[in-house]
Amino acid sequence: MNARPKSRPLITWLILSAITLAYLALDRSVDNHGTYRASSVVTTIAILLALVKARYIFREFMQVRNAPALLRRLTDLWVLLIGAALLGSYFTGLAIH
Amino acid sequence: MRRADGELILFWTLPVLAVIWASAFLLFPGFTHPMSPSMTAAQVAGFYRDPAHLSRIRYSMILFNWFGVGLIPMLMLLVMQVRRMAHRTPILSYCLLGCTAGGPTVFLIADLFWLLAAFQPGRDPQLTLMFNDLAWMTFTAVVPFLIGQSLIIALAIYLDHPDRPVFRRWVAHFNVVIAAALVPAAFTGLALGGPMAWNGLLPFWVKNMAIAAWIVVMSVALGRNIYRQRADGSDQRAPEEAVAA
Amino acid sequence: MSTTAAGPATPPGPPAGSRLGRVAWHWRNNPKRELWFAWYTTVIFYNIFFIVFFPVTHAQPPPHPYWSDAQVAYWFNHNHDGLLIGLAIIFAIAGMTVAQNALIAYSMRRMSVSRAFGYSYIVMYSLSAVPGLLLLCVVLSVGAMRPGRDPAQVHWLYDFAFLSYIGTMGIFLLGSLVWMLAILLDKNRVLPKWFGYLNLCNALTEVVVAPAWIFHQGVLDWNGLISWWVNMVVFGVYTGAFIMLLRTMIQREDFGDGPLPDLRKDDRAKASALAGTPR
Amino acid sequence: MTDIAQAGPQPGAAGRPPGESAERPARAVPGQPDMWVLVLFEALVFTAYLAVYLFHRSAHSELFLRSQADLSPWLGTLDTLLLLTSSLFMLRCVQASRAGAFRAAMSQAFITALLGTAFLASKITEWALLVHGGHGFTSNEFFTYYFFLTGIHLLHLLIGFITIGVIICQLRRRERRSQEIVETCATYWHTVDLLWVLIFSLLYVVR
Numbered sequence: 001m002n003a004r005p006k007s008r009p010l011i012t013w014l015i016l017s018a019i020t021l022a023y024l025a026l027d028r029s030v031d032n033h034g035t036y037r038a039s040s041v042v043t044t045i046a047i048l049l050a051l052v053k054a055r056y057i058f059r060e061f062m063q064v065r066n067a068p069a070l071l072r073r074l075t076d077l078w079v080l081l082i083g084a085a086l087l088g089s090y091f092t093g094l095a096i097h
Numbered sequence: 098m099r100r101a102d103g104e105l106i107l108f109w110t111l112p113v114l115a116v117i118w119a120s121a122f123l124l125f126p127g128f129t130h131p132m133s134p135s136m137t138a139a140q141v142a143g144f145y146r147d148p149a150h151l152s153r154i155r156y157s158m159i160l161f162n163w164f165g166v167g168l169i170p171m172l173m174l175l176v177m178q179v180r181r182m183a184h185r186t187p188i189l190s191y192c193l194l195g196c197t198a199g200g201p202t203v204f205l206i207a208d209l210f211w212l213l214a215a216f217q218p219g220r221d222p223q224l225t226l227m228f229n230d231l232a233w234m235t236f237t238a239v240v241p242f243l244i245g246q247s248l249i250i251a252l253a254i255y256l257d258h259p260d261r262p263v264f265r266r267w268v269a270h271f272n273v274v275i276a277a278a279l280v281p282a283a284f285t286g287l288a289l290g291g292p293m294a295w296n297g298l299l300p301f302w303v304k305n306m307a308i309a310a311w312i313v314v315m316s317v318a319l320g321r322n323i324y325r326q327r328a329d330g331s332d333q334r335a336p337e338e339a340v341a342a
Numbered sequence: 343m344s345t346t347a348a349g350p351a352t353p354p355g356p357p358a359g360s361r362l363g364r365v366a367w368h369w370r371n372n373p374k375r376e377l378w379f380a381w382y383t384t385v386i387f388y389n390i391f392f393i394v395f396f397p398v399t400h401a402q403p404p405p406h407p408y409w410s411d412a413q414v415a416y417w418f419n420h421n422h423d424g425l426l427i428g429l430a431i432i433f434a435i436a437g438m439t440v441a442q443n444a445l446i447a448y449s450m451r452r453m454s455v456s457r458a459f460g461y462s463y464i465v466m467y468s469l470s471a472v473p474g475l476l477l478l479c480v481v482l483s484v485g486a487m488r489p490g491r492d493p494a495q496v497h498w499l500y501d502f503a504f505l506s507y508i509g510t511m512g513i514f515l516l517g518s519l520v521w522m523l524a525i526l527l528d529k530n531r532v533l534p535k536w537f538g539y540l541n542l543c544n545a546l547t548e549v550v551v552a553p554a555w556i557f558h559q560g561v562l563d564w565n566g567l568i569s570w571w572v573n574m575v576v577f578g579v580y581t582g583a584f585i586m587l588l589r590t591m592i593q594r595e596d597f598g599d600g601p602l603p604d605l606r607k608d609d610r611a612k613a614s615a616l617a618g619t620p621r
Numbered sequence: 622m623t624d625i626a627q628a629g630p631q632p633g634a635a636g637r638p639p640g641e642s643a644e645r646p647a648r649a650v651p652g653q654p655d656m657w658v659l660v661l662f663e664a665l666v667f668t669a670y671l672a673v674y675l676f677h678r679s680a681h682s683e684l685f686l687r688s689q690a691d692l693s694p695w696l697g698t699l700d701t702l703l704l705l706t707s708s709l710f711m712l713r714c715v716q717a718s719r720a721g722a723f724r725a726a727m728s729q730a731f732i733t734a735l736l737g738t739a740f741l742a743s744k745i746t747e748w749a750l751l752v753h754g755g756h757g758f759t760s761n762e763f764f765t766y767y768f769f770l771t772g773i774h775l776l777h778l779l780i781g782f783i784t785i786g787v788i789i790c791q792l793r794r795r796e797r798r799s800q801e802i803v804e805t806c807a808t809y810w811h812t813v814d815l816l817w818v819l820i821f822s823l824l825y826v827v828r
Contacts, residue, residue, distance in 0.1 A: 013709040036686040039828040050822035089672035093679030195440030198468035245437020283433035286483040536655035
């Protein structure tokens, strides 16, 4: 644990911040001069990026990386669960309406 | 070594309270001839509009409002008695404490609805009827804490040390009977007339007489205990003769 | 029946006779009879509560807040018997709730925290039962008892009942936080710390019900997906958890005032056989 | 849920003295394993809220998109960066405290609290701007969700300030510091961050 490079948290933070900023570009990609347009692609990517960030926060900030296997698997399962629930409800909603 | 004894003072508030409650009860015209749930809205409105009734309703309910929580000291003295029993845990006294906190609140809500109905007797009779219904239903049907406290006192006595009981066995049996007498009142919403209506035999006469009997009998039993405990040294429980079941 | 500590005071086990015989034996000899009484009362109460509120009165899941006067009046007439019988049962048995609160207060007494925690909990929950349960029962009974009442007034009673019951769920929030704080401060290991945190989760979902005072439809109204259904699931998990944890606590109880001993594996089977509790 | 609590080597119940960090088992749950019940449970509860939101969003996507345009993506991004940075400092605080550098840990904890306060201020500013612009809790379905989700999240943040307070108290008392409690509280703070990341992408970014 103590062997961990000092810069590791900083790198994590940089990656998470970069993803956050990438969201802004993602937004621009479909909007038509300030008018928002519905896009399943953007929604899906936004959810997936959020899941990536969530897993990063679990692994690095919450230090699950060094936790017993059970907790590591459990948090991974949770990320999948959250993803399935969010994408599932979004696409179910789309299909119904 | 005569010092002021707080428990005794609390205990002797009971007769005063009983007089106040009895007079408030008799003062309320809706109790002396209990109001039938089958009265029409016009009849109920007429009851509140009758000048002879109106002040009696207001003053009696104001009295109940002041003294509605007056029974709490007696219940707390009972909690103290339950604490003296040979139980492993204080859980039954906790139960009794819970009943003490809940019961009077319900009574005060009923009182509030009666006063509300009497405040503007000129209101739409339908509204007066509704307030009157709310008051009677709260007063009559909401007996859970009364049933609860009787059964808990009974259970506490049954689980007490059989050779040196704080209360004698018959007090427990008495409480079970009282609890049983209170149960029909919970079902009063089902009947607008007959013996199960809120002016009927079971929900009104039996229930209120049971409450009165409970207060009187438990006061006597409590008073005997308090005096006996003072006679033989306040903290010790004197061995009583074994009570035959 | 703690075989760990009751030791020589424990009389020989119950007779291997009928179930009734075992119950009678426990009634006379089980040193934890008061605790088991409170625990069984809690379990029985929740069972009756569920039966009365879901299938009998149809007050749960709650009907819609956006109904017209006529629809509300129809609902009362349609459920007339169920409401009056079910709520009468609640009036008769609601006193059982004090046993649950007393047992929870006892769990806090057993902890290494001030007695003030347990007493606070008892009084908080006794008072909360008035708007949180009894007013609902009174007002729904009044609404159901006179089928001919003016529909506008019936509607007022309907709003009163459900807002008092669901809108004020926040009153259970502070009690939950008191219990949480006691568990987290406790050094006697009476209840696991994760349950302390679960209390916080429960308290946080009680907050979510408050928008029921504002919305007539949607996910935040009084039978909305978020304010009622999510809240109910969380409350169900929470209640199930504490019922099982209190049961384990009673089994572990040694009537001392130090840390509560753990159940050993073989004790666990024995304890539940002795107590006759379902496994 | 008990399984999590029993997973892995149990850290000492009362926490270990500061010098012991080197003997920390190679694989351990940071803080009380019990806190993970809250983390995972709250994650599920929020997932339920967000799933309901996404489901209803597709029914009125026009309304949602129009209302969403009134949110400032810049403020949302700023909020996210503030919380991510606060998490970074919280992690540094935990590492410093584990290494026995309590003065450093203390200043990291204060910076975390400061960033949390900045998030709070930014959120309140955003609310004030929206209310000023005529968007309230009851204006339309989107803003109901917006104020509900950000509000309940803010409540979690306020509780997070209490946990930072607990951390600072632990770091201040010399004789009985508990690294375990510090890590438990830190886990809670990261949860606030985690939940915001989900809320941010679903309120500000999705289309």
